[in-house]
Amino acid sequence: MSIGVIGAGKWGSALHFALSENHDVLITSRTPRAIKNFVTLEEILACEYLVISVPAQQVARWLQENFVFRGQKVLVASKGIEASSGRFLNEIYSEYIPDENIAFLSGPSFAVEVIQSLPTALVINAKNETIAKEFAAFFPSFIKTYISEDVVGAEIAGAYKNVIAIAAGICSGLELGNNAAAALISRGLVEMERFGSVYGAQKDTFLGLSGAGDLFLTASSTMSRNFRVGLGLAKGLTQEEILEDLGEVAEGIGTAYALRDIAQKNELYLPIATEVYAMLEGKSPQESLRDLLTN
Numbered sequence: 001m002s003i004g005v006i007g008a009g010k011w012g013s014a015l016h017f018a019l020s021e022n023h024d025v026l027i028t029s030r031t032p033r034a035i036k037n038f039v040t041l042e043e044i045l046a047c048e049y050l051v052i053s054v055p056a057q058q059v060a061r062w063l064q065e066n067f068v069f070r071g072q073k074v075l076v077a078s079k080g081i082e083a084s085s086g087r088f089l090n091e092i093y094s095e096y097i098p099d100e101n102i103a104f105l106s107g108p109s110f111a112v113e114v115i116q117s118l119p120t121a122l123v124i125n126a127k128n129e130t131i132a133k134e135f136a137a138f139f140p141s142f143i144k145t146y147i148s149e150d151v152v153g154a155e156i157a158g159a160y161k162n163v164i165a166i167a168a169g170i171c172s173g174l175e176l177g178n179n180a181a182a183a184l185i186s187r188g189l190v191e192m193e194r195f196g197s198v199y200g201a202q203k204d205t206f207l208g209l210s211g212a213g214d215l216f217l218t219a220s221s222t223m224s225r226n227f228r229v230g231l232g233l234a235k236g237l238t239q240e241e242i243l244e245d246l247g248e249v250a251e252g253i254g255t256a257y258a259l260r261d262i263a264q265k266n267e268l269y270l271p272i273a274t275e276v277y278a279m280l281e282g283k284s285p286q287e288s289l290r291d292l293l294t295n
Contacts, residue, residue: 004044007053014111021140056080057254076104079158083254100128106154106210108217125154153201157211162226162252164188168219169230226252
């Protein structure tokens with residue numbers, strides 16, 4: 001048995017740390033890193049089990065240029081919807097990996113707390129229960145894992161919550177108060193579930209770790225990159241200025257653009273996501289607030 005992590009950003013590195021507690025785990029990334037067991041991509045692709053933590057907006061191109069399927073079992077650790085096409089990650093991966101060989105990771109999980117070995121609960125979502133159980137067995141004792149077959153629901157929740165987190169950061173940055181924050185997060189959960197129902201997602205997914213759990217975490221802490229994007233927008237910073245300051249990917253930005261296009265194409269009512277997109281495009285937060293309160 002061999003395990004390899006692809007992507008050595010914060011989340012990929014955290015998963016490498018966690019999985020290495022009980023196993024000898026390899027890791028690679030586009031840029032060489034001074035990390036134990038760092039190897040080439042070719043060596044990683046020879047592993048039986050792969051954990052892929054490539055940012056959602058880069059997945060399609062990365063797979064096209066780098067991935068060779070050799071029967072590997074894959075756990076996808078990134079979250080998002082492709083902005084250019086509106087495709088979910090499971091749709092992109094399906095072109096390269098059969099359903100029985102792939103699972104998707106979800107749930108509330110800040111990388112910094114995983115690296116501190118703090119208690120965490122995650123969900124492994126797969127159409128093939130066997131592969132979900134195999135990946136679940138790799139995780140250390142401080143991470144509690146659950147199994148679900150609702151791949152689409154987990155994907156939508158994991159992507160959508162980042163957009164609501166941007167809105168929550170704006171709410172905090174404008175000092176709108178706890179009442180507004182609670183209303184925003186709860187209505188965001190309703191909006192996520194309503195969107196998910198269009199794609200056949202299970203309602204329980206949005207009430208569990210993948211939905212409410214991940215949303216509450218991401219939309220309530222400055223440890224969240226997407227929350228910090230919202231703080232920047234509240235200050236009047238441009239999208240480019242915010243990303244330069246972050247120095248890392250904020251998946252909610254690309255997802256906001258994808259949701260806006262999907263909403264327009266299918267005539268879906270997604271008020272919070274639509275206003276987040278508008279603010280990313282330069283609309284003032286005060287104007288968006290007024291529209292949300294009156295429409």
